[in-house]
Amino acid sequence: MTVNERIAALRRQMELYGYDAWIIPSSDPHQSEYVAAHWKAREWISGFTGSAGTVIVTRRHVGLWTDSRYFLQAEQQLAGTEVVLHKQRVPHAPEHVEWLANNLPEHARVGCNGWLFSVGQIGMLQQALSRRHISLDTTRDLVADIWTDRPPLPAEPVFAHDVQYAGRTRGQKLEAVRQRMAELGADHYLITTLDDIAWLYNLRGSDVPCNPVFYAWALVSRDDAHLFVGEAKVPAELRQALKADGIWLHPYEAITDILEHLPDGKVLLDKATLNYRLWELIPEAMRLPGEHIARQMKAVKNxxxxxxxxxxxxxxxxxxxxxxxxxxxxxxxxxxxxxxxxxxxxxxxxxxxxxxxxxxxxxxxxxxxxxxxxxxxxxxxxxxxxxxxxxxxxxxxxxxxxxxxxxxxxxxxxxxxxxxxxxxxxxxxxxxxxxxxxxxxxxxxxxxxxxxxxxxxxxxxxxxxxxxxxxxxxxxxxxxxxxxxxxxxxxxxxxxxxxxxxxxxxxxxxxxxxxxxxxxxxxxxxxxxxxxxxxxxxxxxxxxxxxxxxxxxxxxxxxxxxxxxxxxxx
Structure with missing residues (x-):
């Protein structure tokens, strides 16, 4: 399909489910800057290959919002399509959230895949749209319905990052994280950013080009730690090493079930990186928005x-x-x-x-x-x-x-x-x-x-x-x-x-x-x-x-x- 044919197919899905606009970001469920091919929905729908940008499709308009790093590239790649370039961070040019609120009629219905948006991003959208009584639905993935040749999720093996390079063992890092959790009053700490998971567990992968990370979730509690990753990706010897360090392995998709059945306690989370669908699974009384401990520790090199x-x-x-x-x-x-x-x-x-x-x-x-x-x-x-x-x-x-x-x-x-x-x-x-x-x-x-x-x-x-x-x-x-x-x-x-x-x-x-x-x-x-x-x-x-x-x-x-x-x- 051409770009315009893909847009037409998406509009048919929008009509079927009653959406007036659909938002497609550049991210994956982990809010990564660079993503595996499976998650390049924005690139697939628009033809624009830059690493940053958001596409909005309405019944009559398709826009790509991106910043000045990509203005020339976007103009070249969007030529011949119905996608219009909207320049971000230039005077008097509305950002995509503002544009949506100003260009949709009152009581319109906007949709997006909640797995691809952080809690903070959804909050900003809801606040802007609610002023015009525009509703936001985050429960569907319309692109998945029409992307018939979508690349599969990556299945590259995970490997250990030797402590001679890392400078700190997994145990030492977990001890420091738990100490900070106690100071913040957290019983559990949910980590969804791939590089922070890789750093904490001294692991690396090859799921994302140029970034030695792997698709996974992590949950650290007071007495144990968990890694949610494709089971076939972790070699047997590495499994044993993780187990010896008190890290339990689970299938990647098991994160939803675990979060729905967490024992009572406060779950420390980062609203800037946690996706909205996982946020919804955690009872409100258990949520503890706050410091992203691993991110802060990782930034300071030993x-x-x-x-x-x-x-x-x-x-x-x-x-x-x-x-x-x-x-x-x-x-x-x-x-x-x-x-x-x-x-x-x-x-x-x-x-x-x-x-x-x-x-x-x-x-x-x-x-x-x-x-x-x-x-x-x-x-x-x-x-x-x-x-x-x-x-x-x-x-x-x-x-x-x-x-x-x-x-x-x-x-x-x-x-x-x-x-x-x-x-x-x-x-x-x-x-x-x-x-x-x-x-x-x-x-x-x-x-x-x-x-x-x-x-x-x-x-x-x-x-x-x-x-x-x-x-x-x-x-x-x-x-x-x-x-x-x-x-x-x-x-x-x-x-x-x-x-x-x-x-x-x-x-x-x-x-x-x-x-x-x-x-x-x-x-x-x-x-x-x-x-x-x-x-x-x-x-x-x-x-x-x-x-x-x-x-x-x-x-x-x-x-x-x-x-x-x-x-x-x-």
Whole structure:
């Protein structure tokens, strides 16, 4: 079926069940950012392959809401379909919830699959729609009725993440979690986010491309712990090891029955990540919305993880040096497809040892393609790189002993004065954030401005956040911390704590011209104490040169030049 045929089929289902609008998000039942093919309903219905977006289908309109990272990509992929792009986070443009409330008649009926929405998201929808007496039903999955060739749920095996890398045993982590549960007055702790389950039980999987996680649920009680996962996915030896650590295995789908028959007590849960259908199964008197313990603990890397991350940065940096040496030589002999660069990078990383895979599909954006923030090169349409212009490479590796994420923008010929000015403005913001010292309790929203202020002086900006948390052989985008303009998002409102690893990645993107981004991973650490309290700073971990060809030296202060020289001496 074409996209328009799929939309027509969905509308027939909407007519059958009496819905005026249907909402399709990008997520899975675990509120994952990146999902297995089985859960890519939004991509299937719209043809848009970006990782973020929401589709709304009404009787007469189909809209895709996505953010600035994907505006160009969405325009290209939606062309020829009846899906209309709605740009998020731009002035005077309504978000999808507001649009629904304003464009449906009173007493209309909206539907969505409650397994794919968090409790918080459903609450926002209900609040907005109720003002116009619009009802919301979360009990059906209309897409499942028409997606006849839907990929099955993944069945990849689960494997142990060795304590020599993890730094803490399952038992130690469970003990710390239970101690915090007791402080919060919780008898049970329900965990539905895949990376937090993998971290807590020192397990990894291959169910989601580039993310070493597996589909599961977890429930920790005062005296026992439970893992709900496809039984065939766990090898016998690992089953015995989990049992020895007091972890009981159940089928993945058994979570509903267990929650319906939980013994009395308070169930600690996170409304931002728990899906609405599981929330409904827990009696109201037992619900204890509150802290996501595993997520907070996972974000603060232990000394073993930090030591391994330092080693990984060396290996990853060597692979990138070899890549650019190969590229600079090869483009003098022949044009090189963007896709070949990504393939070559995988080969070089694999040769360094302990490599599991990429942490995301590499973004190899030559010239104008670099302006597409989450560009993905395709063999039939990608650009061919020549010894001129600039190239943006954003890539990362998954190693058993760490996760990397780096972006470099390099000149392949003589850069223009404008390119050098723009690159240097981005670099100045990157350095400002890297050099900053700040009081304990400072949040990502407070620091984000440092990376943008030089661009702002030239009336320039970028539409994405300045940084995100990074996992340890886990998701490359790891909540809760980051650098973001909004103080209400997790990234914007979370205070930094020593041990957190975050990306520092300001950029600038000129449509149909080029893109610039400079990204390093940074480690939060103590900077010292004064009469004004404790102060923190960030140590740069990533090891790879910044292209001096693109720098306009006259724009740098002596302190910025010193930072650059010191970085290149690391």
């Amino acid at each position: 000394e073993v993880e930090i030591a391994h991350m330092r080693q990984v940065m060396v290996r990853d940096g060597v692979a990138l040096v070899k890549l650019f040496m190969w590229l600079e030589r090869t483009i003098t002999e022949r044009p090189v497809p963007e896709t070949e660069v990504a393939e070559r990078l995988i080969e070089l990383r694999r040769a360094r040892g302990n490599y599991w895979g990429e942490s995301f599909d590499a973004i190899v954006g030559y010239q104008a393609n670099g302006a597409i923030v989450h560009y993905r090169a395709e063999p039939d349409t990608c650009a061919h790189i020549r010894p001129q212009g600039i190239l943006l490479l954003d890539c990362g590796g998954q190693y058993y002993d760490g996760t990397t994420d780096i972006t470099r923008t390099v000149a392949l010929g003589a850069p223009t004065p404008q390119q050098k000015r723009h690159f240097t403005l981005v670099l100045k913001g990157h350095i400002a954030l890297a050099r900053a010292r700040f009081p304990e309790g400072t949040t990502g929203a407070q620091l984000d401005t440092l990376a943008r202020m030089y661009l702002w002086q030239d009336l320039l900006n970028y539409g994405h956040g300045t940084g995100h948390g990074v996992g340890f052989f886990l998701n490359v985008h790891e909540p809760p911390q980051g650098f973001a303009t909004s103080p209400v998002t997790s990234r914007g409102r979370t205070a930094f704590v020593p041990g957190m690893i975050t990306s520092n990645e300001p950029g600038l993107y000129l449509t149909d011209q080029y893109g610039i981004r400079i990204e390093n991973l940074v480690l939060c650490r103590e900077a010292g104490r004064s009469e004004f309290g404790a102060f923190l700073e960030h140590e740069t971990l990533t090891l790879f040169p910044i292209d001096r060809q693109l720098i306009e030296p006259s724009m740098l202060t002596p302190e910025e030049r010193q930072w650059l020289d010191d970085y290149h001496q690391m």
